Amino acid sequence: MTRLAxxxxxxxxxxxxAVFFLYPVATIIGRGLWPDGTLDLDPIVDVVGDxxxxxxxxxxxxxxxxxxxxxxxxGLPAAYAFSRFWFPGVGLVRSLxxxxxxxxTLVVSSAFLALGMEPSLGAILVAxxxxxxxxxxxxxxxxxxxxxxxxxxxxxxxxxxRVRAFTAITxxxxxxxxxxxxAIVFLFTFTSFGVVLVLGGPTRxxxxxxxxxxxxxxxxxxxxxxxxxxxxLAVIALLVVTERLxxxxxxxxxxxxxxxxxxxPRTLGERLFVAANLLVALVLLGGPLAVLVARSFDTASGxxxxxxxxxxxxxxxxxxxxxxxxAIVNSLLYALAAMALAVVIGGLAAFAIVRTRRAGAVxxxxxxxxxxxxxxxxxxxxxxxxxxxLDLRTSWILVPIAQALxxxxxVVRLTxxxxxxxxxxxxxxxxxxxxxxxxVWREIDLPIGARAIAVAGGFAFAIALGEFxxxxxxxxxxxxxxxxxxYRLLGQPGAAPFGAAMAASVILLVLAAVSIAxxxxxxxxxxxxx
Amino acid sequence: xLTSVLQRLVRNAVALVLATxxxxxxxxxxxxxxxxxxxxxxxxDVTLRLVTHDSFSVSKKVLREFTKRTGIDVEVxxxxxxxxxxxxxxxxxxxxxxxxxxxxxxxxxxRALREDIFLPAEVANLAHVPPExxxxxxxxxxxxxxxxxxxxxxxxxxxxHDRPVPETLDDLLEVGDLLVVENPATSSPGLxxxxxxxxxxxxxxxxxxxxxxxxxxxxxxxxxxxxxGSFTAGEGNGDKPLVVSYASSPPVAVHFAxxxxxxxxxxxxxxxxxxxxxxxxxxxxxEHPREARKLxxxxxxxxxxEDVPLQMFVFxxxxxxxxxxxxxxxxxxxxAPFTLPPDEIDRNREQWIDEWTDTVLR
Numbered sequence: 001m002t003r004l005a006x007x008x009x010x011x012x013x014x015x016x017x018a019v020f021f022l023y024p025v026a027t028i029i030g031r032g033l034w035p036d037g038t039l040d041l042d043p044i045v046d047v048v049g050d051x052x053x054x055x056x057x058x059x060x061x062x063x064x065x066x067x068x069x070x071x072x073x074x075g076l077p078a079a080y081a082f083s084r085f086w087f088p089g090v091g092l093v094r095s096l097x098x099x100x101x102x103x104x105t106l107v108v109s110s111a112f113l114a115l116g117m118e119p120s121l122g123a124i125l126v127a128x129x130x131x132x133x134x135x136x137x138x139x140x141x142x143x144x145x146x147x148x149x150x151x152x153x154x155x156x157x158x159x160x161x162r163v164r165a166f167t168a169i170t171x172x173x174x175x176x177x178x179x180x181x182x183a184i185v186f187l188f189t190f191t192s193f194g195v196v197l198v199l200g201g202p203t204r205x206x207x208x209x210x211x212x213x214x215x216x217x218x219x220x221x222x223x224x225x226x227x228x229x230x231x232x233l234a235v236i237a238l239l240v241v242t243e244r245l246x247x248x249x250x251x252x253x254x255x256x257x258x259x260x261x262x263x264x265p266r267t268l269g270e271r272l273f274v275a276a277n278l279l280v281a282l283v284l285l286g287g288p289l290a291v292l293v294a295r296s297f298d299t300a301s302g303x304x305x306x307x308x309x310x311x312x313x314x315x316x317x318x319x320x321x322x323x324x325x326x327a328i329v330n331s332l333l334y335a336l337a338a339m340a341l342a343v344v345i346g347g348l349a350a351f352a353i354v355r356t357r358r359a360g361a362v363x364x365x366x367x368x369x370x371x372x373x374x375x376x377x378x379x380x381x382x383x384x385x386x387x388x389x390l391d392l393r394t395s396w397i398l399v400p401i402a403q404a405l406x407x408x409x410x411v412v413r414l415t416x417x418x419x420x421x422x423x424x425x426x427x428x429x430x431x432x433x434x435x436x437x438x439x440v441w442r443e444i445d446l447p448i449g450a451r452a453i454a455v456a457g458g459f460a461f462a463i464a465l466g467e468f469x470x471x472x473x474x475x476x477x478x479x480x481x482x483x484x485x486x487y488r489l490l491g492q493p494g495a496a497p498f499g500a501a502m503a504a505s506v507i508l509l510v511l512a513a514v515s516i517a518x519x520x521x522x523x524x525x526x527x528x529x530x
Numbered sequence: 531x532l533t534s535v536l537q538r539l540v541r542n543a544v545a546l547v548l549a550t551x552x553x554x555x556x557x558x559x560x561x562x563x564x565x566x567x568x569x570x571x572x573x574x575d576v577t578l579r580l581v582t583h584d585s586f587s588v589s590k591k592v593l594r595e596f597t598k599r600t601g602i603d604v605e606v607x608x609x610x611x612x613x614x615x616x617x618x619x620x621x622x623x624x625x626x627x628x629x630x631x632x633x634x635x636x637x638x639x640x641r642a643l644r645e646d647i648f649l650p651a652e653v654a655n656l657a658h659v660p661p662e663x664x665x666x667x668x669x670x671x672x673x674x675x676x677x678x679x680x681x682x683x684x685x686x687x688x689x690x691h692d693r694p695v696p697e698t699l700d701d702l703l704e705v706g707d708l709l710v711v712e713n714p715a716t717s718s719p720g721l722x723x724x725x726x727x728x729x730x731x732x733x734x735x736x737x738x739x740x741x742x743x744x745x746x747x748x749x750x751x752x753x754x755x756x757x758x759g760s761f762t763a764g765e766g767n768g769d770k771p772l773v774v775s776y777a778s779s780p781p782v783a784v785h786f787a788x789x790x791x792x793x794x795x796x797x798x799x800x801x802x803x804x805x806x807x808x809x810x811x812x813x814x815x816x817e818h819p820r821e822a823r824k825l826x827x828x829x830x831x832x833x834x835x836e837d838v839p840l841q842m843f844v845f846x847x848x849x850x851x852x853x854x855x856x857x858x859x860x861x862x863x864x865x866a867p868f869t870l871p872p873d874e875i876d877r878n879r880e881q882w883i884d885e886w887t888d889t890v891l892r
Contacts, residue, residue: 318588
């Protein structure tokens, strides 16, 4: 690969980040700290000096840390069970675990309340595990599915215990993926909004809910800017530390096709292990989802489809009404556009990152949007992107762009561990045989990375379907997606809108499951390659 | 083998690019067709952007009538809750994202006027609006609808338990254990109810809330959780028969029930209400001030005013606007709701919320 191509690969993602993230965020923070054109750092001093604000920062940090540890504890065994063992339906299980990801937090949180949970720290943690389980299962499992089992077997044969073989061979190989997943889970729970608001109750607030209150309710941009800076510093510190811990370079691994690696569980212990993980997934993910499904069919006149019919009838006279089929189409189109953006930009970044020395900085920068308040980004768009050629404030294009900002880190973090694990001797061999650098990249890096990118694409699609982050704060012409329809219905009293919101949630859930399964299927074709 | 992979990749990439283009085209063609509506009259090709909160709604028919009569198209831009919407407009006031703003209520009115976001709009239909709604003497903020935040009760629960229904804020102090309220820091009905207690109890409001707290009043962050989760007559398995909601909740519960019952399952404690008036205004900096005033005037037409109850579940400000039957029959309009001057609310909002938090949650 030429120097020019490499520069271009890294320039495109960085430019995207600069225009659609750094510039808007800097503008809104600047508005808070330079109110009359002179720098005023008092708000930061006030925030740091305020005991209740310090408490908010502290609670935000430790609930996120605890959520991350718990998610890893539940997710890592599942990553192993669903990637190393083959059993009927394992592909489906791997697709279905992503479904919680797309559901509006408000809907899921109300399902947790309906299961008898009281607002508490425990409720927040369980909901965070529910939402982020898939991140660990897919990020770590994605690499695990392709680790050559012969290395571990060889170690066992040479006399290493099972534990020793795992810690000496497998764990180092998985380390980058584990840290990548942990960082993403931490950032998601660090900026969690709906879950904290509903399941935390009125006594718990986090940086995210506080920034929302200061910006959207009180219009205290000074305090909001100070809180955003605290949030940014915490996120940067975390990313730098995980980057160090994960190790700059992945270990070169010999990867194999998933179908050569996966095997049927043989012993009773293995069967029990797989069964136990299926059970955890079923209870943890299935419980709240079952509540939604049950509520969507529970009508005044018994079990029926009334709520689904109501979606097309309720409020049909309103100028803002959108028929459910149109909402589905809108959701799919936005998700498709966001996925395309994320895959192209994140993919370029991933290929560039494994080839540069400043990889850590690029990776960290691209991950920042996950850790910055959606309100900050949304309001930042509003005041920064207001002049031609970037007068995009009320343009539909901002929606997939905002979604892509959140999805790009997934693409980068799912892809780089795989790319880094490519055995350099493979590239060297190709070079020795006379392949040009460009050809080496095209024939080795690209095919291997493509598979990981496909998984990441599925995630990107799910993220966009679920309307994460700043999109919530964008004033846009009325082309509502399913999550928007759900939020509107939930805002109205009465049995009918509530039931219809549940029905819309179930449709969203099915839509997510089907589209993710389709993405997965597209991927199967590529897995036989190496 | 690698070449076949490459071919597949290229195919996938082409498919991806095509998909992106399709998505773009799809979004372009699904743009609301209202734009393409034929224009008649003098205001050819003007499209007004109406910035509003997520609860705004109007009948298709009514909006189409406006376009037919004036030739002006209207694009609705929902921008979040009432606070977020107003703040977005304030932040962009030098280069507004819309021509008309709807949805500033009396708790936010002072902020809107102080930031000087509206042009005066002394529209003709204002003549039909009773003076008690016209809070801005300069007619920049034009009243469109009003509602009331009130305590609602579950009729069946009180009948079954043979308990008297609380009617006033003083009555409520005796039954704090039965009540669920919203956090005023995160919810606008929550804030309105706090303001009702301040208007009624004066300086004694902290003591009143301390009594409610000691009795075990439940606090949640949002209206959805309170009404659909904790309220016994809501959709969850709640255990509170009293909830802070709206005077319009009883008719709305009937409207959305299937089949409609003869009586609303919920009632309103009329002595607990806080007055909410919603305003619209022409945004300073609009390129179409004349057309924007026409839209505001239309919002005060009988046609629009009579459409308001079943679209937004609030009451029209025009007293000659006829209410729909379900409102006529099931809605009770509080005779003397509590209120506070907008500038007093604006001055004290943050401090009151902080004091409330210290009293009730700490």
